[in-house]
Amino acid sequence: MTLLYPWVLGVGGAFMGLMVLWHILRPKSQVRVIPSIQLWRDLLPESQSYRPIHPPQPWWLLLLRLAIVAVLTVAAAGPILVAERVPQHLIIVVDTSASMAARSGSTQRLDEAKRIAQNLVAAAPAGSDVTLMRVDADVEILASREPDRTRLNQRIDQLAARPVAGNLEQLVQWLGALAGRTSQIYVLSDDARLGQYAWPSAWQRIAIGGAIRNDAIDDVQVDQLPDGWQVRVRIRHYGDATTSARLIEVRDAQGGLIAANQVQFDADNQFVWAFDLPEPVPTLQFRLAPDAADGLASDDVVYWHTADEQPIRIALQIDDQRFVPAALAILPNIQLVTDTQQADMLIVSGQVLPTTPTAPMWLIDAQHDEPTLVDRPVLERVSLSGSESRLNRDIDVTTTQILTATVLDVPLWGQRWLTSASGTHAYLGTYNGYPTVVFGFDVRQSDLVLRPEFPLLVRNIIEYLTPVTRQSRWQTGESIALGPSDTPPQLISMPPGSSARIERIGSQYYLLDVVTPGLYQLSTRTLVVNLQSRVESDVVRPDQVPVVDVPSATVGGLTLTQACIFGALLLLAGERWLAITQRRVT
Amino acid sequence: MDVARTDNPVILTDTQLHWLRQLQLPWRAAATQGLTGERRSLTGRGNEPELLRRYQYGDDVRRIDWPATLRLQRPTVRQPLAVMPGRVQVVLDTSPSMHLIPSKWQVARQLYASIGVVATAHADMVASVHGSVVSPWFIDTSKWIDWASAVQPSADPFVGPTDLLRSQMTVFISDLWHTDALQMIRQLAHQTSHLIVINLLSFSEVEPAGGDEITLRDSENATELTVTLSPQLIARYQDKLDAWRTTVRQHCQTLAVDYVACHDQQSLPSIIAEVLQ
Numbered sequence: 001m002t003l004l005y006p007w008v009l010g011v012g013g014a015f016m017g018l019m020v021l022w023h024i025l026r027p028k029s030q031v032r033v034i035p036s037i038q039l040w041r042d043l044l045p046e047s048q049s050y051r052p053i054h055p056p057q058p059w060w061l062l063l064l065r066l067a068i069v070a071v072l073t074v075a076a077a078g079p080i081l082v083a084e085r086v087p088q089h090l091i092i093v094v095d096t097s098a099s100m101a102a103r104s105g106s107t108q109r110l111d112e113a114k115r116i117a118q119n120l121v122a123a124a125p126a127g128s129d130v131t132l133m134r135v136d137a138d139v140e141i142l143a144s145r146e147p148d149r150t151r152l153n154q155r156i157d158q159l160a161a162r163p164v165a166g167n168l169e170q171l172v173q174w175l176g177a178l179a180g181r182t183s184q185i186y187v188l189s190d191d192a193r194l195g196q197y198a199w200p201s202a203w204q205r206i207a208i209g210g211a212i213r214n215d216a217i218d219d220v221q222v223d224q225l226p227d228g229w230q231v232r233v234r235i236r237h238y239g240d241a242t243t244s245a246r247l248i249e250v251r252d253a254q255g256g257l258i259a260a261n262q263v264q265f266d267a268d269n270q271f272v273w274a275f276d277l278p279e280p281v282p283t284l285q286f287r288l289a290p291d292a293a294d295g296l297a298s299d300d301v302v303y304w305h306t307a308d309e310q311p312i313r314i315a316l317q318i319d320d321q322r323f324v325p326a327a328l329a330i331l332p333n334i335q336l337v338t339d340t341q342q343a344d345m346l347i348v349s350g351q352v353l354p355t356t357p358t359a360p361m362w363l364i365d366a367q368h369d370e371p372t373l374v375d376r377p378v379l380e381r382v383s384l385s386g387s388e389s390r391l392n393r394d395i396d397v398t399t400t401q402i403l404t405a406t407v408l409d410v411p412l413w414g415q416r417w418l419t420s421a422s423g424t425h426a427y428l429g430t431y432n433g434y435p436t437v438v439f440g441f442d443v444r445q446s447d448l449v450l451r452p453e454f455p456l457l458v459r460n461i462i463e464y465l466t467p468v469t470r471q472s473r474w475q476t477g478e479s480i481a482l483g484p485s486d487t488p489p490q491l492i493s494m495p496p497g498s499s500a501r502i503e504r505i506g507s508q509y510y511l512l513d514v515v516t517p518g519l520y521q522l523s524t525r526t527l528v529v530n531l532q533s534r535v536e537s538d539v540v541r542p543d544q545v546p547v548v549d550v551p552s553a554t555v556g557g558l559t560l561t562q563a564c565i566f567g568a569l570l571l572l573a574g575e576r577w578l579a580i581t582q583r584r585v586t
Numbered sequence: 587m588d589v590a591r592t593d594n595p596v597i598l599t600d601t602q603l604h605w606l607r608q609l610q611l612p613w614r615a616a617a618t619q620g621l622t623g624e625r626r627s628l629t630g631r632g633n634e635p636e637l638l639r640r641y642q643y644g645d646d647v648r649r650i651d652w653p654a655t656l657r658l659q660r661p662t663v664r665q666p667l668a669v670m671p672g673r674v675q676v677v678l679d680t681s682p683s684m685h686l687i688p689s690k691w692q693v694a695r696q697l698y699a700s701i702g703v704v705a706t707a708h709a710d711m712v713a714s715v716h717g718s719v720v721s722p723w724f725i726d727t728s729k730w731i732d733w734a735s736a737v738q739p740s741a742d743p744f745v746g747p748t749d750l751l752r753s754q755m756t757v758f759i760s761d762l763w764h765t766d767a768l769q770m771i772r773q774l775a776h777q778t779s780h781l782i783v784i785n786l787l788s789f790s791e792v793e794p795a796g797g798d799e800i801t802l803r804d805s806e807n808a809t810e811l812t813v814t815l816s817p818q819l820i821a822r823y824q825d826k827l828d829a830w831r832t833t834v835r836q837h838c839q840t841l842a843v844d845y846v847a848c849h850d851q852q853s854l855p856s857i858i859a860e861v862l863q
Contacts, residue, residue: 029799029812035683035690035791036763037804037811039826044813 003077003119012073016066023062061579068571075564089145090130092117094159095189097136097166098269110161113188117156120186121149132156135171135189137164220286229277233286235263236270248273249447253283257376257401257447264322311335312466315343318364319350321444327455331462345465353431353438360435360465365406365442372407377420384417388428391417391460400448406440414438428464435465597699597735602854606700607707607727608642610665611755612844612862613672613780637665644859671725672710673753676701677746677774678737679760680716682805685739690788690850693857694759697784699734700858701757706730715747716740723751743806746770750777757861759784761791763806768837775841782844782861785834789851792827794820 003009094117100110121130130152132143142155168189219234233248250259259275313335318324324347328334337343340358349364379400382392397418407423410416417437418426428437443449448457503510598606638654641661649663678698685691702712706727714721714733717740724730744764750756756778762785764770775781797815804810813819831847838845848857 029801030797031801031803031810032797033686033803033805034794035686035761035788035805037802037809038763038765039823039830040802040811040813041809043819043822043826044811 003074003079005076005078006119008077009073012069012076015073016069019062019066019069023057023059026057061575064571064575064578068568068575071564071568071571075561075568079560079564090120090124090128091133091185092120092130093133093135093171093185093187093189094156095136095166095168095187096134096159096161097164098161100190101161108161109190110159114156114159116188117186118153121152121156124149134159135168135187136162136166138167139171139174220284222284225276227278229280230274231277231284232272232274234270234272235265248286249450250275251285252281253285255285257403258284260403260444260447260450312462313337313342313344314462315340315346315359317346317348317351319442321349321442323443323449323454324364324458327458331455331459334462345462349442353436357432357434357436361431362437362439362461362465364439366408366438366440368406368409372423373404374407374420374422375404377402377405377422377425379418379420379425382418384415388415388417388464391428391464393456393460395457395460397448397457400446402441402446402448404441404445408438408440435467437461437465597695597731598703602696602700603703603727605855606703606858609644609704609858609862610708611672611674611701611704611710613754638662639665644862672705672708672755673723673751674701674705674710674712674755674757675751675753675778676712676714677750677756677758677760678714678716679744679758680737680740681744681763682739682741683761683763684744684786686805687788687790687850690761690786691739693850693852693854694786695734695737696854697757697759697786697857697861698737699731700854701861702730702734703727704858704862713751713753715750717742720747720751746773750774753778755780755782757782757784759786761785761787762834768834771834771837771843772841775843780844781841782846783834783838784857784861785831785845785847787847787849789849792824792849794823796820 094110094113096110100113101108117132124130127147129145129147130143130149131141131145132152132155133139133141142159143152146152146155166189168187171187219232221232223230223232231250233250235248248261248263249257251257258277258281261273261275263271263273265271311333314328315337316325317340325336328336340346343359345360345362346358347362347364350367351363352367353363354361379397379402382396382398384391400418402420402425405420405422405425408425408427410424410427411429411431413429413431414427415429416424416427418424418439425440426438428435430436443454448454638651639662641650641655641663645663649665651662651664654662654664676698678694684694698714698716702714702724705712706725709725711723711725712730713723714737716737721733724733744760756774758771758774758781760767760783762783771781771783774783794815796817799812799814801810801812835845835847844861846857846860848860
């Protein structure tokens with residue numbers, strides 16, 4: 001048996017030491033010998049017996065508790081039972097892709113993988129030989145059937161991450177021929193899709209970290225210039241995980257927005273951004289967004305549409321920004337077109353309102369002849385009522401901050417929507433027969449796009465501009481009725497890691513347990529689960545504790561960890577019984 | 587040192603001995619059936635021999651001999667002399683509950699010795715029963731004090747005497763912390779014509795000190811009870827103690843038994859005065 005995390009034993013030992021100290025030094029109730037307790041007992045009958053806060057504890061109860069802690073400590077240390085102590089051929093594959101260079105605290109993921117690999121080598125039965133491999137963009141054998149453990153540990157120490165993305169699919173194919181010829185293959189990787197490959201069931205997979213969003217702020221430098229300060233931020237993408245629209249925001253200690261920018265990685269998987277500060281700011285807070293859910297009601301919503309509906313054709317005429325297209329990409333039933341004559345609506349940025357519109361229009365960062373610019377307005381109020389109030393559905397933008405915004409002159413046909421103390425920054429109305437929405441700021445200059453509900457804001461605007469009757473929403477996890485049919489709807493695609501269940505209940509087919517975020521496409525319908533909410537997803541974020549998934553040899557059908565926990569529970573049951581009995585005796 | 591005996595632990599000082607010798611046990615007029623001697627009436631009228639002595643606090647005013655008082659120019663009482671010596675026996679509870687608290691044990695021994703001193707000072711006889719030890723009859727004060735000084739505490743719970751010595755008066759000194767205390771008083775009352783029960787407690791039993799979380803351990807059977815001695819609980823305890831003593835007192839009244847409740851912080855004279863009344 002070997003331990004994946006031997007340092008846990010130290011923590012457990014220290015805790016047990018504290019338990020012994022507490023047993024010795026714990027406050028005990030003062031004993032007062034009196035001639036007779038006859039009257040006191042009459043005063044406190046057994047039914048109202050007083051339970052001492054610190055009842056006396058016998059030493060054997062302490063030993064039992066120490067045993068429970070010891071067993072739990074072993075369970076937490078990640079025991080791996082090498083079932084057969086006969087010489088084996090062990091294959092250890094270490095992921096050396098760029099993402100393994102990501103740091104969690106002071107250690108790299110690769111360091112953790114190396115440590116686990118060396119533990120596996122140490123635990124191999126005497127006489128075993130080990131094949132060491134690395135995998136990133138390609139697969140390489142570093143040591144073939146090597147029996148010398150010192151040499152193996154040296155090779156493991158020499159492993160280093162390379163600036164390339166991993167390709168575990170190639171590894172699966174490469175090792176496929178070995179299936180059945182060896183009993184011990186360990187793959188140490190942080191690939192988010194580790195559990196999705198068609199691994200033979202006997203293989204062991206050890207997941208390190210997670211790679212949902214494998215990017216991080218790598219470096220921040222502040223340089224003093226003659227006329228101010230310059231801040232340089234470097235963000236690195238570690239590969240493996242898909243990239244999506246990201247934005248970096250900089251705030252001061254009070255949470256005020258100072259700067260924001262889109263993240264666009266270059267060929268080296270880096271993004272370097274420099275911005276100037278006219279005056280020094282004592283504390284700068286950097287955040288890559290979107291990240292955690294914000295707890296809005298809209299986070300827990302499923303949107304869907306039927307294939308029978310005509311898609312909404314949208315013509316985009318916007319500057320180089322990815323947030324609006326990213327929001328459109330996760331909304332169902334959207335078709336982007338280039339011919340504005342064929343479009344159902346237009347999204348335009350950096351232009352003036354045309355005098356003769358040809359379609360419903362969302363005008364972003366509307367240009368004025370004499371713009372009145374204001375810095376850092378905060379949207380204090382979101383007005384609208386009646387049918388226009390649908391624009392505020394599921395969203396709350398009242399705390400949105402904008403770096404620079406134009407104060408708009410609201411025309412007679414316009415109705416104020418987004419306002420601040422400085423004035424109106426967005427309005428809407430019917431302009432020459434077409435529904436129109438006008439924004440007086442660039443969405444990239446606001447933290448609006450950082451919010452999980454930004455796609456919902458886009459959806460509300462689209463629904464306002466192209467009013468058609470649509471089926472709207474379900475709660476995540478809620479079963480969705482797919483309608484009566486003799487043949488079940490065929491699932492065409494679904495988000496990675498999800499397992500959509502379609503069941504027939506009566507004459508109706510239902511899609512059950514819709515919780516995994518992503519785009520589901522069925523034969524007749526498409527639905528979207530909001531991507532940015534942890535509420536809706538069981539996805540583990542990369543900055544959390546590494547997940548170790550080691551289905552090793554078993555004891556009576558249980559893994560060693562499970563057996564330890566089971567034993568601890570039995571001991572705990574015994575301890576409770578004895579403790580209660582002891583209390584009754586005293 | 588002003589002590590009665592120097593070779594034994596201090597029980598009674600010379601001052602206390604002097605004072606005790608002037609007191610008299612409260613003999614009842616009725617003779618004890620089967621005894622060889624008889625006690626005279628309290629008034630002492632008739633041809634029985636009598637003794638004139640100076641009036642003392644506590645004497646029955648009916649005993650004042652007014653002619654002698656005028657003659658001698660001091661209050662003088664007429665005390666009848668016994669035809670036969672009176673017999674008093676003292677039953678002392680020597681169980682752990684009695685000697686756990688030294689001051690309580692000291693007062694118990696002083697009361698025990700004092701009863702014998704008062705008896706022997708007037709040529710009456712005293713004997714004692716404590717534990718399984720039964721003493722001979724004493725008529726000499728010094729020998730009685732020697733005996734009383736040698737009384738040892740017992741490690742066993744108190745068990746009442748199965749057979750009492752034949753006497754006109756029995757004095758039972760105990761804290762009555764027995765589950766069968768009332769039955770024991772009844773048994774003693776049936777075996778003697780005049781029973782005096784001295785219920786002696788320590789002051790800490792009457793006024794317990796408070797405390798947060800205290801495990802109370804019984805001195806006799808070592809059973810424990812953990813309590814928070816809050817003022818409310820102490821008040822409830824004192825109410826319970828008062829109720830218990832009232833029950834004992836009423837029980838004694840129905841049996842024509844004298845009952846004296848006291849604690850170890852009271853002065854010996856005050857307890858003795860109450861007993862002899």
